[in-house]
Amino acid sequence: xxxxxxxAMLSNRVHAIDPSIAxxxxxxxxxxxxxxxxxxxxxALGINPGLAHExxxxxxxxxxxxxxxxxxxxxxxxxxxxxxGVPLGRLGMAVxxxxxxxxxxxxxxxxxxxxxxxxxxxxxxSAAACPxxxxxxxxxxxxxxxxxxxxxxxxxxxxxxAVAGFAAGALGALVYTLHCPELAAPFLGVWxxxxxxxxxxxxxxxxxxxxxW
Amino acid sequence: MxxxxxxxxxxxxxxxxxxxxxxxxxxxAAHLRVFLRRRLNRTPQDVEDLVQEILLAVHNKRHTYDPAxxxxxxxxxxxxxxxxxxxxxxxxxxxxxxxxxxxDELLSGGDTEAAEASYDIARLLEQLPDRQRLPIxxxxxxxxxxxxxxxxTGMSESAVKVGIHRGLKALAAxxxxxx
Numbered sequence: 001x002x003x004x005x006x007x008a009m010l011s012n013r014v015h016a017i018d019p020s021i022a023x024x025x026x027x028x029x030x031x032x033x034x035x036x037x038x039x040x041x042x043x044a045l046g047i048n049p050g051l052a053h054e055x056x057x058x059x060x061x062x063x064x065x066x067x068x069x070x071x072x073x074x075x076x077x078x079x080x081x082x083x084x085g086v087p088l089g090r091l092g093m094a095v096x097x098x099x100x101x102x103x104x105x106x107x108x109x110x111x112x113x114x115x116x117x118x119x120x121x122x123x124x125x126s127a128a129a130c131p132x133x134x135x136x137x138x139x140x141x142x143x144x145x146x147x148x149x150x151x152x153x154x155x156x157x158x159x160x161x162a163v164a165g166f167a168a169g170a171l172g173a174l175v176y177t178l179h180c181p182e183l184a185a186p187f188l189g190v191w192x193x194x195x196x197x198x199x200x201x202x203x204x205x206x207x208x209x210x211x212x213w
Numbered sequence: 214m215x216x217x218x219x220x221x222x223x224x225x226x227x228x229x230x231x232x233x234x235x236x237x238x239x240x241x242a243a244h245l246r247v248f249l250r251r252r253l254n255r256t257p258q259d260v261e262d263l264v265q266e267i268l269l270a271v272h273n274k275r276h277t278y279d280p281a282x283x284x285x286x287x288x289x290x291x292x293x294x295x296x297x298x299x300x301x302x303x304x305x306x307x308x309x310x311x312x313x314x315x316x317d318e319l320l321s322g323g324d325t326e327a328a329e330a331s332y333d334i335a336r337l338l339e340q341l342p343d344r345q346r347l348p349i350x351x352x353x354x355x356x357x358x359x360x361x362x363x364x365x366t367g368m369s370e371s372a373v374k375v376g377i378h379r380g381l382k383a384l385a386a387x388x389x390x391x392x
Contacts, residue, residue: 001334003242006265009334009353010272010381011235015374017227017276083277084290153274155294212298213270213385 025148026079033144033168037137037175045133045179059183062105066188067174069098070196074167078145081160082152095166099193105185124182127191133179134195138172142199146210154211161207162200169196220284227275238268243323245292250324252296259299261328262388267295269385298389337387338380345380348373 001009041047054060073095080086110118124130145164154160173192182188219240226234242264249260270291278287338349351362352373363370 001265002329003261003265003268004239006268006334007235007238007242009349010268011226011231011238012353012356013358014226014229014231014234015359016229021276083279083282083287084274084294085286085288086279086282153270153277153291153294155290213274 022079022082022152025151026075029144029148030075030141030171033141034171034175036140036144037172038178040137040140041175041179044136048179048181050181051178054181054183057183059185060177062102062185063177063183063188064174066098066102067170067177067192070095071167071170071174073098074163074170075145077163078149078160078167081154081156081163082149084153084155095163099189102185102189106189109185118186121184122186122190124184124187124191126180126182127187130176130180130182130187130191131195131198134169134173134176134192135198137176138168138195138199141171142168142203144168146203146206149211150213153213157208157211158204159207160211161203161205163203164207165199165201165203166196168203169199172196172199216283216285220280223275223278223284224280227278227280238271240323241271241288242268246324246328248292249296256303258331262330262332263295263299264328265330265334266299266385266388267292269381269388270295273382273385332388334384334388337384340387341380341383344368344372345376345383348376349380352377 048054073091077088077091077095080088080091109121113121142165145168146161149160149164173195176195182191219237222233222237222240225232226237245264245267246260249263250257253259253263271288274291278284338346341349347366348362348368351357351365352359357365359370359373362368362373366373368376
């Protein structure tokens with residue numbers, strides 16, 4: 001087929017594009033991935049029985065804002081990476097901001113703790129399990145974001161895969177807060193972050209294969 | 214050729230103006246030809262193949278264009294991605310580094326000479342399953358409306374639209390795999 005014939009074919013009866021299609025696809029991914037993540041949490045770990053009481057503690061909301069902030073920034077970055085030629089701009093610098101705030105809170109908490117109280121602040125009661133649990137809970141979100149991105153046109157596949165993994169990890173961590181009783185900033189700044197970095201590395205590794213078009 | 218006129222044609226295409234869209238694709242093809250010929254000077258036979266592959270990609274991914282964004286940046290990113298994809302498959306990445314980063318030269322010239330690719334999209338179309346092949350044949354090649362095609366093939370209108378969409382995507386995947 002000559003190129004002119006291809007052009008005639010592609011333009012023939014071309015239909016209008018719905019501009020809301022991008023937002024809709026990401027919303028579906030968040031909803032489906034989020035519901036599946038909550039289902040995993042409820043069946044495998046259960047909801048923290050002290051959750052209602054915990055919501056009275058300010059640090060509970062700091063933890064929610066930490067996960068939600070990272071997730072929102074990362075998803076916004078994913079949406080930009082899915083469009084060819086759209087630069088990340090200042091967003092790339094904004095993504096780590098919630099993390100830096102958490103580390104500052106962690107430094108203050110560690111500084112103010114008595115000598116013997118620092119290690120418990122860092123390790124809590126579930127440090128070993130936490131990153132692995134966050135990674136498992138975020139897996140449906142990860143798959144949903146990869147699905148969503150396959151409908152777009154990312155050109156930096158490794159970076160896009162990593163940021164999609166990080167977004168899934170942050171929202172997976174948000175879901176995990178329904179079970180996890182840990183509220184110390186040093187714990188969150190280390191083990192929650194590690195949990196988010198597991199899907200991030202998987203995304204960086206698989207991105208070039210899963211996102212090609 | 215300016216950013217503005219190309220952008221106007223694409224935006225027209227995105228709201229369903231077939232004539233504007235056709236003009237957009239023709240002007241894009243002319244510029245791609247020049248852009249790629251300069252970069253594939255050792256394998257000129259690849260140029261028209263890649264022009265067609267990029268046109269198909271631009272069409273299949275046209276919903277990723279944000280009208281607030283320069284059209285040049287969008288098509289350059291797609292062209293660059295497809296070129297690197299091709300070179301990587303041929304593991305000949307050495308020609309990349311010096312020339313690929315100048316955004317504006319995509320619009321620096323045009324070659325409208327009608328040309329043919331080494332593979333034949335018409336023949337690849339015939340290999341698609343009927344639920345994709347028939348909608349493309351009736352709507353995209355013969356120019357019949359979606360409802361006419363639905364009546365003729367016994368498919369629902371939404372199945373016709375989905376068939377066109379999936380068929381063109383499958384075509385792009387076949388071309389990529391075929392090389």
